[in-house]
Amino acid sequence: MAAESKSRARRGVEKSEILDAAFHLFAALGEAAFSIRKVAAVIGVDPMTVLHHFGSKDELLRAIADHGLRSVEMxxxxxxxxxxxxxxxxxxxxxxxxxxxxxxxxxxxxxxxxxxxxxxxxxxxxxxxxxxxxxxxxxxxxxxxxxxxxxxxxxxxxxxxxxxxxxxxxxxxxxxxxxxxxxxxxxxxxxxxxxxxxxxxxxxxxxxxxxxxxxxxxxxxxxxxxxxxx
Amino acid sequence: MAAESKSRARRGVEKSEILDAAFHLFAALGEAAFSIRKVAAVIGVDPMTVLHHFGSKDELLRAIADHGLRSVEMxxxxxxxxxxxxxxxxxxxxxxxxxxxxxxxxxxxxxxxxxxxxxxxxxxxxxxxxxxxxxxxxxxxxxxxxxxxxxxxxxxxxxxxxxxxxxxxxxxxxxxxxxxxxxxxxxxxxxxxxxxxxxxxxxxxxxxxxxxxxxxxxxxxxxxxxxxxx
DNA sequence: CTCTTGACTTCTACACCGTAGAACTTACAC
DNA sequence: GTGTAAGTTCTACGGTGTAGAAGTCAAGAG
Incomplete structure (x- = not known):
């Protein structure tokens, strides 16, 4: 769709969508095989886009850890x-x-x-x-x-x-x-x-x-x- | 010394010497900054020599863990x-x-x-x-x-x-x-x-x-x- | 409408990584 | 000497995180 492609171009993918993909990829592959570039490939985006939203790989991992913790209800x-x-x-x-x-x-x-x-x-x-x-x-x-x-x-x-x-x-x-x-x-x-x-x-x-x-x-x-x- | 260079060339550096250097490097730098190439640089040897003795980086890390465990007296x-x-x-x-x-x-x-x-x-x-x-x-x-x-x-x-x-x-x-x-x-x-x-x-x-x-x-x-x- | 702005994406490039494979060096057995 | 085997090094490849420049586009100002 034109609207979707425009939207995609405008403010890119949602940060939460990246985090979601990253979390599932990490959960599936483990740390050793996990990489920013693979996350980017999954959601069809440039690796630098992922990096732009999280600042560094370390911050992305921190966000993944937080995401997991948030998923469990105390x-x-x-x-x-x-x-x-x-x-x-x-x-x-x-x-x-x-x-x-x-x-x-x-x-x-x-x-x-x-x-x-x-x-x-x-x-x-x-x-x-x-x-x-x-x-x-x-x-x-x-x-x-x-x-x-x-x-x-x-x-x-x-x-x-x-x-x-x-x-x-x-x-x-x-x-x-x-x-x-x-x-x-x-x-x-x-x-x-x-x-x-x-x-x-x-x-x-x-x-x-x-x-x-x-x-x-x-x-x-x-x-x-x-x-x-x- | 000729003798030392010969010895170095013959059977290279002792495996234990590599492990020692690797252990101290890991303890000093942490996992993120640790690399086989740096270990090799410290002891003045080709990175592939290190790899040859341990098979893979994973095995080297395992050996480092073991080395640490062995250092504590129960x-x-x-x-x-x-x-x-x-x-x-x-x-x-x-x-x-x-x-x-x-x-x-x-x-x-x-x-x-x-x-x-x-x-x-x-x-x-x-x-x-x-x-x-x-x-x-x-x-x-x-x-x-x-x-x-x-x-x-x-x-x-x-x-x-x-x-x-x-x-x-x-x-x-x-x-x-x-x-x-x-x-x-x-x-x-x-x-x-x-x-x-x-x-x-x-x-x-x-x-x-x-x-x-x-x-x-x-x-x-x-x-x-x-x-x-x- | 144009122009600017600012956020977001992408491209390019770099230094570094683990390691496969071939080539070289040396010690030793015969 | 001639293997032979072990250990070392060289070269090269595909992958990594990420800095920096360049591109794209929605939205607001004039």
């Missing part, structure tokens, strides 16, 4: 702080599952989009509801964040799958004495369920937070807690 | 499972602190060098000493691993520093109602100590593991544990 805070923490973790995990190639970008560009503030607000609120002090809530909130991102990143990179025959033989080649625990855990590692592992670790974390809130930092670090609990 | 397992877990965490954190640019490579190339097996053996052994079942130890071991790597990675990327004036004004611009917890934690975030945050989270994790080992998975996830502990 849960609303409730009164159940344990459930809230799990919900935040689940949100990041589904993000990692949906776009595993894009996910690592969130670490490189310490993405602080709106979605990020929402999720951290939920985490902070949950930890305070659990009864932690401000200092503990701040530090443990960031630690929790690191854990969730680290777990999701590990899943995205394929590090948390049940081990296959290749790894089994590799582990079996280890010295049975020095690597006794590892070798005895091979059956458990073969039937590993990432979801169960995540749920377990969330339970562990929340139980630990509850203990910290109740007994304070000095007791929770030692074995005294167990004595108290007995 | 602690020996003791009877104190809590201390062992902390020691493993500390080892990875110091690795991240020493070579922050190299550290992210450990995630991309799910590095399974000898040091990796040693550390996971320590983790598995510790969790079993804590009294966990094989299934729990396997899942939580990997989760612990993800946490430690995620925390160290966050530190390496500079995400865990106390917030500065720029971030403070950014947080203060948030809606005071929806981001109440975040805004009230600003003072705590300004004086954040990564070491304390890590220690706290380790205490939380070990306390949670102890509770899981004592009460089982069904109770630890609810509030019953606190009731028991009271």
């Amino acid at each position: 849960p609303a805070a409730t009164q159940d702080w344990r459930g809230d923490l799990k919900a935040v973790g689940k949100a990041y995990r589904t993000l990692a599952h949906h776009h595993p190639r894009v996910f690592p970008l969130h670490f490189r560009y310490n993405a602080t989009g709106p979605a990020d503030h929402i999720s951290s607000e939920i985490v902070y609120r949950a930890l305070r509801n659990a009864g932690l002090s401000d200092e503990s809530a701040a530090g443990l909130g960031l630690a929790f964040y690191s854990f969730v991102l680290g777990f999701a990143l590990a899943e995205a990179e394929g590090l948390l799958r049940p081990i296959g025959p290749a790894q089994e033989t590799e582990l079996n080649a280890l010295d049975p004495e020095t690597y006794r625990a590892t070798r005895e855990l091979i059956p458990a590692l073969q039937t590993l369920d990432p979801n169960a592992a995540f749920d377990d670790s969330m339970d562990v974390f929340t139980a630990g937070v509850a203990a910290l809130a109740k007994f304070g930092p000095s007791t929770v670090s030692s074995a005294d807690c167990e004595a108290k609990c007995a | 602690p020996a397992a003791t009877q104190d499972w809590r201390g062992d877990l902390k020691a493993v965490g500390k080892a990875y954190r110091t690795l991240a602190h020493h070579h922050p640019r190299v550290f992210p490579l450990h995630f991309r190339y799910n590095a399974t060098g000898p040091a990796d097996h040693i550390s996971s053996e320590i983790v598995y052994r510790a969790l079993r000493n804590a009294g966990l079942s094989d299934e729990s130890a396997a899942g939580l071991g990997l989760a612990f691993y993800s946490f430690v790597l995620g925390f160290a990675l966050a530190e390496a990327e500079g995400l865990l520093r106390p917030i500065g004036p720029a971030q403070e004004t950014e947080l203060n611009a948030l809606d005071p109602e929806t981001y109440r917890a975040t805004r009230e934690l600003i003072p705590a975030l300004q004086t954040l100590d990564p070491n304390a945050a890590f220690d706290d989270s380790m205490d939380v994790f070990t306390a949670g593991v102890a509770a899981l080992a004592k009460f089982g998975p069904s109770t630890v996830s609810s509030a019953d544990c606190e009731a028991k502990c009271a």
